[in-house]
Amino acid sequence: xxxxxxxxxxxxxxxxxxxxxxxxxxxxxxxxxxxxxxxxxxxxxxxxxxxxxxxxxxxxxxxxxxxxxxxxxxxxx
Amino acid sequence: xxxxxxxxxxxxxxxxxxxxxxxxxxxxxxxxxxxxxxxxxxxxxxxxxxxxxxxxxxxxxxxxxxxxxxxxxxxxxxxxxxxxxxxxxxxxxxxxxxxxxxxxxxxxxxxxxxxxxxxxxxxxxxxxxxxxxxxxxxxxxxxxxxxxxxxxxxxxxxxxxxxxxxxxxxxxxxxxxxxxxxxxxxxxxxxxxxxxxxxxxxxxxxxxxxxxxxxxxxxxxxxxxxxxxxxxxxxxxxxxxxxxxxxxxxxxxxxxxxxxxxxxxxxxxxxxxxxxxxxxxxxxxxxxxxxxxxxxxxxxxxxxxxxxxxxxxxxxxxxxxxxxxxxxxxxxxxxxxxxxxxxxxxxxxxxxxxxxxxxxxxxxxxxxxxxxxxxxxxxxxxxxxxxxxxxxxxxxxxxxxxxxxxxxxxxxxxxxxxxxxxxxxxxxxxxxxxxxxxxxxxxxxxxxxxxxxxxxxxxxxxxxxxxxxxxxxxxxxxxxxxxxxxxxxxxxxxxxxxxxxxxxx
Numbered sequence: 001x002x003x004x005x006x007x008x009x010x011x012x013x014x015x016x017x018x019x020x021x022x023x024x025x026x027x028x029x030x031x032x033x034x035x036x037x038x039x040x041x042x043x044x045x046x047x048x049x050x051x052x053x054x055x056x057x058x059x060x061x062x063x064x065x066x067x068x069x070x071x072x073x074x075x076x077x
Numbered sequence: 078x079x080x081x082x083x084x085x086x087x088x089x090x091x092x093x094x095x096x097x098x099x100x101x102x103x104x105x106x107x108x109x110x111x112x113x114x115x116x117x118x119x120x121x122x123x124x125x126x127x128x129x130x131x132x133x134x135x136x137x138x139x140x141x142x143x144x145x146x147x148x149x150x151x152x153x154x155x156x157x158x159x160x161x162x163x164x165x166x167x168x169x170x171x172x173x174x175x176x177x178x179x180x181x182x183x184x185x186x187x188x189x190x191x192x193x194x195x196x197x198x199x200x201x202x203x204x205x206x207x208x209x210x211x212x213x214x215x216x217x218x219x220x221x222x223x224x225x226x227x228x229x230x231x232x233x234x235x236x237x238x239x240x241x242x243x244x245x246x247x248x249x250x251x252x253x254x255x256x257x258x259x260x261x262x263x264x265x266x267x268x269x270x271x272x273x274x275x276x277x278x279x280x281x282x283x284x285x286x287x288x289x290x291x292x293x294x295x296x297x298x299x300x301x302x303x304x305x306x307x308x309x310x311x312x313x314x315x316x317x318x319x320x321x322x323x324x325x326x327x328x329x330x331x332x333x334x335x336x337x338x339x340x341x342x343x344x345x346x347x348x349x350x351x352x353x354x355x356x357x358x359x360x361x362x363x364x365x366x367x368x369x370x371x372x373x374x375x376x377x378x379x380x381x382x383x384x385x386x387x388x389x390x391x392x393x394x395x396x397x398x399x400x401x402x403x404x405x406x407x408x409x410x411x412x413x414x415x416x417x418x419x420x421x422x423x424x425x426x427x428x429x430x431x432x433x434x435x436x437x438x439x440x441x442x443x444x445x446x447x448x449x450x451x452x453x454x455x456x457x458x459x460x461x462x463x464x465x466x467x468x469x470x471x472x473x474x475x476x477x478x479x480x481x482x483x484x485x486x487x488x489x490x491x492x493x494x495x496x497x498x499x500x501x502x503x504x505x506x507x508x509x510x511x512x513x514x515x516x517x518x519x520x521x522x523x524x525x526x527x528x529x530x531x532x533x534x535x536x537x538x539x540x541x542x543x544x545x546x547x548x549x550x551x552x553x554x555x556x557x558x559x560x561x562x563x564x565x566x567x568x569x570x571x572x573x574x575x576x577x578x579x580x581x582x
Contacts, residue, residue, distance in 0.1 A: 068556050
């Protein structure tokens, strides 16, 4: 099967990203803001429970937020 | 520090899994070495040969249709295609097709090593099946030759008309005896101040009809193969001879951003007549106002795919503001990017610049059927400016930058039933490497395709790339950043727990 046939066969499934280009800034900014607030909350009480309660969600929000924010400003990673 | 380094090592272990990259198409057939006194065995005869030479563009485009007969007693499968030594190393894309079976595509052609002691150099055309004795095959041979014209005079005034000369042999170069042959020249204008006339046939030679000049037909059954009869044509070509000594084209796929970013870097040169005097701004303004034809590159028109956005045009100094962008309408009308370089590029002058733009990835990328982790990408091989005078590329490096962790990269150039100026896969040097840029941990998988000698005829060609890319590969970036920040939190907590008081324990 030639690669062009693979392309033709896949005509029904064009790739669509999870977050459309127009929403990248909103999603990225919201996640980074959430990460900022959660980090602040962690800073108030640096206990082991705070890591689970604020640290983990803040890290996740920062990880995904940073990726969407860099895409939103035109550096498509 | 120990838990931190252990965590880092663990991260590294996770991240380096599934980073193996392979490509099955890293092929380039090496030229065959022939002995210096090599002469192909006279096992074929060219019954009829028609050569169409197109001089309308800034590069030479030749199409030779030849009826070949096997005159040997055994079946033959290798045909030696001869070209003069001075043309051989300038030949861009060469393709040979069996005209009676166009559905079989192009025939396999192998280059031979250049031997300066020989007048003729050879390509070996391998037939798809051996040609039986006394049977015939019609070959359609087409190729482009870069930098084959020389400007005469070599230096002109700014407002002067430009003339190019082209030298060739009235007898088409061949390794075998040719019974009849003719050459049709297609010139860009009727202003042809000089051309060689011959007495090789009765009547006028060449026969002229508008911008077409026909040399022949000649009865050359008694003429030894390899005999040449020099012809020189000098014609008006008041257009730039646009040559890109190097074009680097990057196509960057972003799954997270849903974007295909294209950037092209040009090292451009005008190979036309040089300026006799200094550049005159007054004369230039006058000729621009009157829209007189000029041998300089005034403007480059760049059609882009519908839906192209965020175009930029920069050179060594910075942004070039003399450009205009007209966005097209999706899906039918092309966008158009009109670039005016900082200065008109006259003969012998250089200009290097870069242009880039973005497209939505959904038009170019699909999920392959049957596997959720396989993707298929179809992108234009080269785009480049569209000019009536043509653009020749001495070297083109197309880099398809896939997301981090993409593997099992396979590629294919889409061929058409007729000649399309595309190189065969043996003329393309393919290499899979790593490309590191923003937010990368392992580096992205980059497929580089290098072609030497290409023309803008290949503008509409497409390349299909398939690759595997799992969900974990996609999550690598956010997970790395998440792990980084999480480490900071854990470190903050651990440091906070240290008892550094000076009280008595």
